Each structure stands twice: as C-alpha cells, then as structure tokens.
Amino acid sequence: xxxxxxxxxxxxxKIMISYQERVxxxxxxxxxxxxxxxxYDTLQKIEALLPxxxxxxxxxxxxxxxxxxxxxxxxxxxxxxxxxxxxDHCQQLHVxxxxxxxxDLIGGERVYFTTSDDCRLRDFSNVNIKDVFKxxxxxxxxxxxxxxxxxxRRNRKTKRLLLLELLDKIDPE
Numbered sequence: 001x002x003x004x005x006x007x008x009x010x011x012x013x014k015i016m017i018s019y020q021e022r023v024x025x026x027x028x029x030x031x032x033x034x035x036x037x038x039x040y041d042t043l044q045k046i047e048a049l050l051p052x053x054x055x056x057x058x059x060x061x062x063x064x065x066x067x068x069x070x071x072x073x074x075x076x077x078x079x080x081x082x083x084x085x086x087x088d089h090c091q092q093l094h095v096x097x098x099x100x101x102x103x104d105l106i107g108g109e110r111v112y113f114t115t116s117d118d119c120r121l122r123d124f125s126n127v128n129i130k131d132v133f134k135x136x137x138x139x140x141x142x143x144x145x146x147x148x149x150x151x152x153r154r155n156r157k158t159k160r161l162l163l164l165e166l167l168d169k170i171d172p173e
C-alpha cells in the first residue's frame with residue numbers, strides 16, 4: 001500500500017512538470033523571432049508587473065492597468081501596433097522609445113515624450129518641445145539650446161539626451 005502512494009505521487013509530479021513545460025512553451029512561442037534583448041526587456045517588465053496583482057492573474061486587469069497612464073508611466077500601449085518604454089525622465093519630461101509589435105524594417109528610432117502635467121504622447125521634435133515650453137520660464141533657455149543642438153543629441157559618455165541633462169541642471173528634482 002505504501003508503494004502505491006509513492007507511485008501516485010511520482011505520477012502527479014510528472015503531470016505537473018509536463019503542464020509547466022507546456023505553459024512555458026506557449027509563452028516562449030510568443031517571443032519567436034524577437035531579438036534576445038527585447039525578450040529580456042519584456043520579461044523584466046512582466047516581472048515588475050506581477051507584484052501589483054492578486055493571484056490568479058486576470059489578463060483584463062493587467063491590460064487595464066497598462067493602458068491607464070496614471071498607474072504606469074513606464075509602459076504605454078500605442079493602439080495595437082506596439083508599446084512605448086520609458087527611456088529616461090527629468091522633472092518636466094518623460095521620454096519614451098517606441099517598440100513595435102511587428103519589427104519595423106524601415107528603421108529609425110521613434111522617440112516620444114509626455115510632460116509631468118499631460119500624459120498624451122507627443123513626437124519628440126523641436127516643434128513639440130517649443131510648443132510645450134512656450135510662455136514658461138524655460139522658453140528662452142530651450143530656444144538657445146535648440147540653436148546649438150539637435151533635440152535628440154546625446155551625451156557621448158552617458159548616452160543621455162542633452163536636453164534632459166540641461167533641464168535637470170535648471171530645475172533639479
């Protein structure tokens with residue numbers, strides 16, 4: 001009788017392992033064709049999201065959380081085409097890089113930003129930056145900065161946008 005119980009316990013553990021393997025394969029299938037660095041990035045985002053939800057997980061709850069920019073400004077969904085991941089921020093701006101769900105063959109970095117007051121994504125361009133800071137105490141400083149630099153210029157050592165470095169010097173957090 002003791003022998004029968006051991007066999008049953010071993011059979012149950014084999015079933016659990018095969019179920020876990022099936023779930024793992026389903027998840028990994030979603031990553032097929034993606035560069036490994038993007039998979040690591042996605043897994044890190046998932047790991048950061050999990051503590052915020054009760055078990056069992058509900059897809060609709062997580063989707064609602066991700067789509068609400070007040071809850072999570074690190075990931076912003078852009079319709080059904082992709083997500084914007086926070087790259088950097090300062091007191092006035094949050095800068096995001098766009099990652100399409102389907103790899104973009106055209107290339108080029110697509111960068112967006114939001115402000116501390118407004119959660120709408122805007123293209124990271126001279127026109128939009130001028131528009132956001134129009135009639136503020138930073139307007140003339142930014143105008144002078146844009147005369148000498150492109151808006152997407154980065155510090156060679158830190159790879160940080162020079163605009164964010166400037167804004168941090170003027171109005172540190």
